[in-house]
Amino acid sequence: MDDAGVAVAEQGAQVVARVGAVLRVLGASAGAPVPTSRVAELAGLTRPTAHRLLAALAGEGLVDRDAAGGWVLGPEAYILGAVAAERYDVTALAADAVREIARATGECAFLSARRGDETVCLLREEGSFPLRSHVLYEGIRFPLGVASAGLAILAMLPDAEREAYLARADLVPAWGPAHAAEPLRARLAAARATGYVVNPGLIVEGSWGMAAAVFDAAGRPAWALSATGVESRFGPDRRGEIGRVLLEQAHAVTQRLRAR
Amino acid sequence: MDDAGVAVAEQGAQVVARVGAVLRVLGASAGAPVPTSRVAELAGLTRPTAHRLLAALAGEGLVDRDAAGGWVLGPEAYILGAVAAERYDVTALAADAVREIARATGECAFLSARRGDETVCLLREEGSFPLRSHVLYEGIRFPLGVASAGLAILAMLPDAEREAYLARADLVPAWGPAHAAEPLRARLAAARATGYVVNPGLIVEGSWGMAAAVFDAAGRPAWALSATGVESRFGPDRRGEIGRVLLEQAHAVTQRLRAR
C-alpha cells in the first residue's frame, strides 16, 4: 500500500496532491514523529522529494520536527484546524455518546468521520474491560468498507454510490479476501437489516468491532459510532445489547446534529 | 498589503509557500467564505493560479466551497488540526483565564498565539459592556508589534531577537507612522516596566487594547492574553485594574503550562 491517498488530484497541481499525502501521513501517525524516509514511503514519494516538501512545509509551520528529527504536524496545522472546527467539528456533540457507549458496554468506543473514500478516527474512549483493542486511535484512516465504522457508513450510502465505490475500490490486496466485493455486499446487507454492522476480526484476528452510522442534516451517513474489543466479548447475546446501545447513541447524535 | 506572509519559502518549493499563503488567507477569514479573486489578491497570486491551487486543495479536502462559490477551510484541515491539537492546543488551559478577564473587566477578552512573525487570535470571549470592539476575532492575524497581544509578546522577547525583528519588519506602510521602530520601542519599554502593554487605539481609532504575555516552558513569550474595548473604558484608573487582572491570569496560565 504505497499510496494511501483518496485518489484525486487529476490535472492542475501535482504538488498539492503530494502535500496532501504528506500531511495525511503525519495526521495518521497520531502525533508520533515520522522519519523522512517513512513519510516518503507512505506518501509514495522519493526521499529527496519528501524531504524538500517537508522542509518547505516546516517553513510554513504546517509541519514541525521533534528533537530526534522526526516530522509531526505543526502549529499552523493546529491553527487552521481550530478555524475549520467551527464548521466541521462534531466531537463536541458526540463526545458524551462515545463516553456512554464505553460506559454501557465496557469496550473501547470511537467516533469516526467519513472523508472521501476513507474514514478517520476522531475520538477514542477507553472502556473498563481490561482486554482492549488498539487497532483504532485518533487520526488513523481506513478505506470505506474496512473496520466497522467504514462498513456502517458504506452500508447506509445510497445504492448507486455504494456500488460505484465497490466498483472502483479493490480492498483485497491490502486487506485480504474477506474484503472482496461479494462478502462485503453480504455484510453490508446484513447491516442494513439490523441497523448496525459487525466486523468479526477482519483486520486483526480476534479484534471485533461493531458500529452504527450517524447522519448529517441532509440524511447522508457521514460519521459512525463504534465499539471494539476481543472476540469473546462479542457473543450473540452481547452483540444485540451492544448494537442496541450503538443505535441509540447514533440516533441521539443524529438528532442533535439536525437541531444544530 | 499584498503578501501578508510570514516571509519564508526560500528555495525548494515555491508552490508550498503559495499553498501556505492560501490556507492562511482562509484561516484569517474566521470561517467566512472568500471568493477566488480575493484569495488571489490577499495571497499575492494571480487569479488563475489561486483558482488552480484552490481547486487542487479542494480535491485534498483541505478547502471547500460554500453554496455561493466562496472558499473556506475544509474537513481535512479540521482533521489535521485535531491531531496537531494534542501537541499545540493551549486553549483548554487558557479558556477559563480568558473568561475570567472578560468577567472581571467587562471587556472582550482574547487569547492569541505567536506564529513566526505574526500573532493569531485563538479565543474570544465577549464582555458584558455593550460597546464592544470587533477588531479581533478567532483566526485573525497581525504582525508582531501590531495589536496589544503582538506588542506584549514582542516586548518580552530577548533583546537581540526583538531588535532583529524591528530591523527586518516595516510596519509603517500598512499600519501607519505610530508603528515606526522608535515609537514602538518606547511602547515596548513601557510594557517591560509594568508587565503589561497598552495599545491606545492604534489600529482603529477609539478601540483600545491591553495585553500581558504568557510564557512557554522554556520561558519564551509564546501567547498573550488581552482585553479590548472603547477608549472611554481605558482611563488611567481602570488601566491599572485591567493590567492587574491580565497579569494575574497570564501568570496563572504560564504556571499551568509549566506544570503540564
Place this chain on the structure above:
DNA sequence: CCCGCATCGTCCACTTTGTGGACACCTTAG
C-alpha cells in the same frame, strides 16, 4: 428586455520550477 460590469472557469504556449539519481555525511551496531 437588453446591455454593461464584475466574477468566474478554462485554455495553452512558455519557461520557471520541481524532480530524483547520485553523492557525502553522520550515527549506531557488530
Place this chain on the structure above:
DNA sequence: CTAAGGTGTCCACAAAGTGGACGATGCGGG
C-alpha cells in the same frame, strides 16, 4: 574499524506550473 541505515544536498533534465487572454455566467440598472 567496517558495514548498514539514516539524513541533507546538488544539479542536469524535463515535467509541471504559470498567467495572459478568452469565453461563460450572473447581477443590476437603464
